[in-house]
Amino acid sequence: MTRSGFFLSVFMAVVPLFSLRAEPIETYRLELEHSSKAVRDDGLSESSSAGRDDLVERIIERRADGEIVEFDVPLEAGETRSPENWQFPARVLRPESGAMTLLNAGELAARRDAWLREAGIPVEACGSWIFTWSAFRIECDPDDTLAILARYDLRFQAIEPGTAFPTELAREPIALASDGESERGGMRWSGSGELDPDRLVAEAVETAMVIAEITGEPVSEAIARVHEDAAETHGTIAVTLDTDAHGDIWRRQIRTRTERLVDGATVETTTSQETLVRTRVE
Numbered sequence: 001m002t003r004s005g006f007f008l009s010v011f012m013a014v015v016p017l018f019s020l021r022a023e024p025i026e027t028y029r030l031e032l033e034h035s036s037k038a039v040r041d042d043g044l045s046e047s048s049s050a051g052r053d054d055l056v057e058r059i060i061e062r063r064a065d066g067e068i069v070e071f072d073v074p075l076e077a078g079e080t081r082s083p084e085n086w087q088f089p090a091r092v093l094r095p096e097s098g099a100m101t102l103l104n105a106g107e108l109a110a111r112r113d114a115w116l117r118e119a120g121i122p123v124e125a126c127g128s129w130i131f132t133w134s135a136f137r138i139e140c141d142p143d144d145t146l147a148i149l150a151r152y153d154l155r156f157q158a159i160e161p162g163t164a165f166p167t168e169l170a171r172e173p174i175a176l177a178s179d180g181e182s183e184r185g186g187m188r189w190s191g192s193g194e195l196d197p198d199r200l201v202a203e204a205v206e207t208a209m210v211i212a213e214i215t216g217e218p219v220s221e222a223i224a225r226v227h228e229d230a231a232e233t234h235g236t237i238a239v240t241l242d243t244d245a246h247g248d249i250w251r252r253q254i255r256t257r258t259e260r261l262v263d264g265a266t267v268e269t270t271t272s273q274e275t276l277v278r279t280r281v282e
Helices: 003-014 105-119 142-150 197-215 219-228
Strands: 026-040 046-052 055-063 066-072 090-094 129-131 135-137 177-181 187-194 234-243 249-262 266-280
Touching (some): 090 142, 105 142, 197 219, 197 234, 197 249
Antiparallel strands (some): 026 046, 129 135, 177 187, 234 249
16 A cells, blocks of 8 residues: 555544535525514504525435435625524435434534534523524524424425325315416425414414513413413415426425414414425526
8 A cells, every 4th residue: 555545544534434525416495485474453463574594405415215415504605604503504314204314413512512602602591582683592402403404395295186285284184286387397286274273272372481481471371361362263274385397396385374362352363474495506
């Protein structure tokens, strides 16, 4: 073995192959837009919000047990990643179906620790809610990154009339029906149904608990009010999926409308929309 060959062998033994940055096989842009508007029938309260959270998806390797995929926040030339985005880049094993597995949890944990130190946030604050320009939870568990990525996951079975769209939001599975042709040489599929009232109440309870934590109100009182109004909570959900010429989903839109009683007297109507578009980057 030559001297250069010896050092190369030592280097490869010390540095895992997985840590070497490989050129992606394919790269996609994931554009996620979301909006929400709440109006009360007494005309005294109205609120709205909107945002966009894009990711870059890089398929690094295809294996028998799935794909190695790296997700990252999009960065412009010369732009550096913000420390609070410590969850990215996240590298996962994505099988054809089922849950993804996080592969670089150690890297995420190291970046999280650096962010906590830089921001002056004690470890004890992890999991708590704070309010700045909006309310947000201080996330510290690398595995929670998988819940973020689940919003961007477009894996789905082959669609045909009657195929059930899997969602925990609906009372029953949503049956899809053909809704004409779509862009990119595919078909559009759509379906609708009732929202699960138990889930709506659970979400209202969670929101009440967050507000109580921030304002200092007794949590038990906030939860009690939600359950008093639970019987008047209901809503609908509509789903639209667009496929390409290969039958793969490239666009998903979910729209919901919820009506709930607030403090036993006022009806609050909330409409929301979330649209995810996946586009290959050449």
